[in-house]
Amino acid sequence: MSTLRSQFQARIGDLEARAQRIDAHRRALIPADSEEAAQQLQGDEVIEALETTTAAEIAALRVAIARIDAGTYGRCEVCGDDIPERRLAALPLATRCVDHADE
Ligand SMILES: [Zn+2]
Known part of the structure; x- marks a missing residue:
């Protein structure tokens, strides 16, 4: 990291x-x-x-x-779940999982 x-x-x-x-x-x-x-x-x-x-x-x-x-990097700021590695690889600055990305 x-x-x-x-x-x-x-x-x-x-x-x-x-x-x-x-x-x-x-x-x-x-x-x-x-x-x-x-x-x-x-x-x-x-x-x-x-x-x-x-x-x-x-x-x-x-x-x-x-x-x-x-x-807390790599954890969804809404639900606290781990953001999947594939998503982080594509979007290193993502702070939310796919489920909460658009909220
Ligand atoms: Zn989430």
Whole structure:
């Protein structure tokens, strides 16, 4: 399980680096005229969506690491049953079994 933990931590490092690049990119984009400003606005939506996804994944990874540390990783947070290995292999950040996945 410690390998999984370090994989999650490495992934967080990657995502944080990506978030910083996104932020730097946004700061570098300063529109010169209104036409560019309109394009900028569209670009911002894409960047914001990317930032949201990145932040959400970092948060999910932190939860997974906390669950590893607490010894509850791989257990459904609703019913407490073990999440099947095949499901965890496909979705390492899953916190619920198949029965409770959509609740
Ligand atoms: Zn469950």
